[in-house]
Amino acid sequence: MKRVYAIVLVLVLCLGFAACGQRHYVTTPGVTEGVVIKLDGSNYAEGPNHFSSEERWAAVDCVLKQFPDFKGCTLQELWYFEDWSQAGVEEHLTNGRGSINGVAPENVIVLYSNFTTVDDPAMAEYGFNAGAEYTNWKWIVIRDSKDGDWRLDDYGY
Secondary structure: OHHHHHHHHHHHHHHHHHHHOOOOOOOOOOEOOOOEEEEOOOOOOOOOOOOOHHHHHHHHHHHHHHHHHOOOEEEEEEEEOHHHHHHHHHHHHHHOOHHHHOOOHHHEEEEEEEEEEOOOHHHHHHOOOOOOEEEEEEEEEEOOOOOOOOEEEEEEO
16 A cells, blocks of 8 residues: 555656646737727828828838737737937937947837736746736837838847
C-alpha cells in the first residue's frame, strides 16, 4: 500500500512540475467594436501634415485592421487631433523609427487611443499589465507617397 501511495505521489509531483513550465496566453483577439472615433478637422490651410478627411479615415482603418493583433485588449477611443499629431510626427522623425527609415513628414500621421486589457496575468506575455487602461497610446502610421496606402510603423508611448 505504501508503494501505491509513493507512485501516486511521484505522478502528482511530475504533473505539477510539468504544469509549471507551461505558458498561458490570452487568445482572444483585440476588440474594436464600439470604439469611439474622433477626427479633428485640420487647423492649417497648408503644411506638411494637412490631411484630408479621406486620408485620416484611411489611417484610422489601418489601425482598426491591426488592433485584433492586440490580444486581450479592447479599443475604447481612437482620435486624431492635428496639433497632437504634429508633435507626434516631429518626435517620430527625430527620435523614433522615422529617424532611420527616411519617411517624409507629409507621409506620417499619428493617431491616439485609449484601450483596456483583460484582467489576466498572461497579458504580461504581450508586454501589457493585466486589467489596465492605456491612455494617449500613439499609433504612428506611414505611407510611401501621397497616393500610397497607410501602414502601421510604430506604436506606444
